[in-house]
Every structure is written in structure tokens, then in C-alpha cells.
Amino acid sequence: MTENAGVVRDETGIRAGLAELDEVEERMTNIGVHPDAAGFRDLAHAFDVKSSVLAARATLEAALERRETRGCHPLFGAARLLYVTPPVSWLRE
Numbered sequence: 001m002t003e004n005a006g007v008v009r010d011e012t013g014i015r016a017g018l019a020e021l022d023e024v025e026e027r028m029t030n031i032g033v034h035p036d037a038a039g040f041r042d043l044a045h046a047f048d049v050k051s052s053v054l055a056a057r058a059t060l061e062a063a064l065e066r067r068e069t070r071g072c073h074p075l076f077g078a079a080r081l082l083y084v085t086p087p088v089s090w091l092r093e
Contacts, residue, residue, distance in 0.1 A: 005060050014064045021057050028053065 004017030028049060033042045 001056055001059065005063050009063060011064065014060055017060045018057070018064070021053060021060065024053055 001017065004013040004020070031046050031049065033046050035043060
């Protein structure tokens with residue numbers, strides 16, 4: 001994720017990250033889960049992997065859909081730049 005969809009990203013890197021995720025998801029079909037007397041650690045680890053890949057895919061696909069730059073997350077090759085500064089007041093009124 002850091003390599004392909006870090007703070008500074010471009011479309012080529014995002015697409016490369018999605019391709020790598022496709023490979024990981026393909027390999028996930030062969031994960032073996034073997035509960036035993038000690039518990040269900042294999043199952044917990046399998047769910048951790050699945051949820052991590054799901055979150056990574058959601059992040060990459062959302063980054064690919066966003067066509068503008070926002071604040072500290074520049075998208076190189078974006079047609080326009082949009083810097084959003086939220087209204088923040090540190091003073092009590």
C-alpha cells in the first residue's frame with residue numbers, strides 16, 4: 001500500500017497496486033483453516049488477511065476514482081488541483 005498508494009500517488013501506481021491485490025486474492029483461495037483443541041487461530045488469521053485485503057482494495061479503488069488533489073494527498077497527473085482547508089477555530093468563543 002505504501003509503495004502504490006501512499007500519500008503521493010499516481011494512476012499507474014494505483015493500478016499496479018490493484019493488480020497485486022488480484023494476485024493476493026487469488027492466493028487467498030488456498031488458505032487452509034484448521035481449528036484444533038487450542039482454538040481457532042487459523043480462522044482468526046484468515047479473517048485478518050481477508051479484511052486487510054478488502055480495506056486495501058477499497059482504498060485503492062477510491063483513490064483511483066478521485067480525480068483531484070486534496071490537501072496533503074497529491075494525485076500526480078490530476079487535471080486540476082483542489083486544496084481544501086477545513087474551517088478550524090482553536091479559540092473558545
